[in-house]
Amino acid sequence: MELFPVCTEGVSTDGCVIKSDRGQRKSKVSREVEIDIEILSKAVPQLAKVFRITDKIGEGTFSSVYLGEAQMLDGRREMFALKHLIPTSHPTRIAAELQCLTVAGGRENVIGVTYCFRKDDHVVIVMPYMEHQAIVDIIGSLSFEEVRLYIFHLLTALRHIHQFGIIHRDIKPNNFLYNRNSTTYALVDFGLAQGTADTHIELLKDLTGLRKVPRPVFGERNLNSCTRAPSTTKQAAIKTESVKPSKTEEPASRKCSSVSRGPLPARTQSSGQRPQRTVQQGLTCNCYLTDRVCNICMSRKPQVAPRAGTPGFRAPEVLTKCPNQGTAIDVWSAGVILLSLLSGRYPFFKASDDLIALTQIMSIRGSRETIQAAKAFGKAVACSRVLPRQDLRTLCETLRGRRPSPDDEVTPLPDANEDSTVTRHHRVQEDTPTHRPTEGTLKQHKGGAGESAEREHSGNTETTRLKQSSETDCKVKEDVQDWDRVPHEAYNLLDRLLDLNPATRITAAQALQHPLFKDL
Ligand code: ADP
Ligand code: MG
Ligand code: ZN
Numbered sequence: 001m002e003l004f005p006v007c008t009e010g011v012s013t014d015g016c017v018i019k020s021d022r023g024q025r026k027s028k029v030s031r032e033v034e035i036d037i038e039i040l041s042k043a044v045p046q047l048a049k050v051f052r053i054t055d056k057i058g059e060g061t062f063s064s065v066y067l068g069e070a071q072m073l074d075g076r077r078e079m080f081a082l083k084h085l086i087p088t089s090h091p092t093r094i095a096a097e098l099q100c101l102t103v104a105g106g107r108e109n110v111i112g113v114t115y116c117f118r119k120d121d122h123v124v125i126v127m128p129y130m131e132h133q134a135i136v137d138i139i140g141s142l143s144f145e146e147v148r149l150y151i152f153h154l155l156t157a158l159r160h161i162h163q164f165g166i167i168h169r170d171i172k173p174n175n176f177l178y179n180r181n182s183t184t185y186a187l188v189d190f191g192l193a194q195g196t197a198d199t200h201i202e203l204l205k206d207l208t209g210l211r212k213v214p215r216p217v218f219g220e221r222n223l224n225s226c227t228r229a230p231s232t233t234k235q236a237a238i239k240t241e242s243v244k245p246s247k248t249e250e251p252a253s254r255k256c257s258s259v260s261r262g263p264l265p266a267r268t269q270s271s272g273q274r275p276q277r278t279v280q281q282g283l284t285c286n287c288y289l290t291d292r293v294c295n296i297c298m299s300r301k302p303q304v305a306p307r308a309g310t311p312g313f314r315a316p317e318v319l320t321k322c323p324n325q326g327t328a329i330d331v332w333s334a335g336v337i338l339l340s341l342l343s344g345r346y347p348f349f350k351a352s353d354d355l356i357a358l359t360q361i362m363s364i365r366g367s368r369e370t371i372q373a374a375k376a377f378g379k380a381v382a383c384s385r386v387l388p389r390q391d392l393r394t395l396c397e398t399l400r401g402r403r404p405s406p407d408d409e410v411t412p413l414p415d416a417n418e419d420s421t422v423t424r425h426h427r428v429q430e431d432t433p434t435h436r437p438t439e440g441t442l443k444q445h446k447g448g449a450g451e452s453a454e455r456e457h458s459g460n461t462e463t464t465r466l467k468q469s470s471e472t473d474c475k476v477k478e479d480v481q482d483w484d485r486v487p488h489e490a491y492n493l494l495d496r497l498l499d500l501n502p503a504t505r506i507t508a509a510q511a512l513q514h515p516l517f518k519d520l
Pocket of ligand 1: 057058059060061062063064065081083111127128129130131174175177188189190191
């Protein structure tokens with residue numbers, strides 16, 4: 001298939017030839033990175049004609065990003081980010097990522113695309129390089145004004161892509177590059193993007209047709225053979241299930257997959273047992289809220305809904321596998337980022353699976369509220385205990401150390417001596433003790449943790465501040481007082497971004513009109 005803009009020569013999209021430069025590589029990079037650069041240069045030989053690849057600047061599951069320097073015809077040297085997609089990426093997926101960049105990129109805080117190389121199944125997307133700082137490194141020294149601007153610019157990018165019917169699906173600081181010195185911002189990584197029903201991105205429409213093997217939710221497993229006594233299992237109970245049959249949507253995978261699911265095994269109704277619950281297809285079973293799984297449940301086809309992204313940034317409708325997901329999911333993620341920046345804790349939610357993520361959300365936004373919102377979008381969520389909704393200002397100020405005795409003020413999370421039934425669609429699920437929801441959010445924040453690739457943040461403003469350069473130190477001293485003057489509008493906006501119900505959640509366009517930004 002044709003990718004746009006694909007080129008096998010050193011010709012840029014604006015038509016001018018970029019002169020190659022094969023100077024000596026700086027010897028700072030590790031041997032490992034050097035090897036990777038060599039491998040890439042062999043795989044896509046055209047690259048070396050244009051770029052001096054000097055470093056690897058990003059590595060994820062789906063790509064590696066390199067720094068390339070090109071000597072332009074006018075003599076300037078320019079830096080580019082070269083995103084090498086894993087060769088197993090689905091061609092439509094790659095083309096859709098490119099189309100998002102070409103259609104929406106290059107303005108409104110969305111990264112642009114300069115170029116694209118392809119050789120066989122290797123694709124390299126060339127973007128302007130943007131120097132940036134990792135949020136985890138600077139969160140302790142950011143002023144409130146910087147946070148306000150950051151969110152404003154993130155919302156600007158979201159409004160822009162949402163206008164094109166693009167749902168980014170992976171909004172998180174790693175994908176929103178921030179250069180603190182030049183106050184520039186760039187949304188990157190459309191590798192998980194999906195289209196709304198009326199998307200302007202033609203290739204995003206094609207993605208909905210891509211087959212994907214239904215994959216269970218993280219942490220979802222059948223415990224038929226390991227029925228532990230309730231007394232030995234310690235978790236708050238959550239279950240989510242569909243309360244109305246809904247269209248199953250198969251999201252396009254980033255990876256190519258030719259495996260398709262075979263027919264479902266025949267379902268049998270266990271005789272002599274009183275049906276306790278009617279499920280979607282009218283089949284009944286007895287395992288509801290017990291710590292075992294019956295054959296009916298075992299043969300049930302898992303509900304498939306798009307759920308790409310990072311658990312801690314996923315909206316409740318994503319976590320509960322609601323099939324109708326829209327641009328509101330990105331707004332939720334922006335809310336999680338704002339919560340993180342206001343509280344000074346990054347990442348805010350650290351969850352290894354969706355059920356833990358949902359429990360953590362409930363511990364902040366309230367379990368009753370979550371249950372009610374889920375009902376509105378067609379999901380039943382249950383929690384074995386009531387988790388009260390927290391006041392966002394109190395929460396953030398406490399975590400920031402601006403209120404005394406955090407442990408006394410912040411409502412404790414559900415504790416460990418609850419029944420451990422975590423069910424979805426009548427499947428009993430459990431998690432390993434290390435993944436207990438009870439260890440969620442606030443407790444974890446004491447240490448701070450994140451996506452495995454991310455460094456730990458001490459969570460201690462003082463310590464973090466000491467690590468900053470003296471230049472930054474001055475800035476911190478100047479700006480740090482503004483944390484005493486966080487206007488109520490900030491928490492009001494946060495509350496609107498973290499609306500549990502996507503139907504009433506503020507949109508990016510509306511959020512930009514929020515009083516918090518009235519002077520911008
Ligand atoms: P992935 O799909 O693997 O997450 P991304 O597009 O998010 O790939 O890129 C991974 C990382 O590479 C980013 O988090 C960022 O640090 C870096 N990166 C990506 N694009 C650029 C760019 N244009 N300029 C500078 N760094 C970039
Ligand atoms: Mg990324
Ligand atoms: Zn069952």
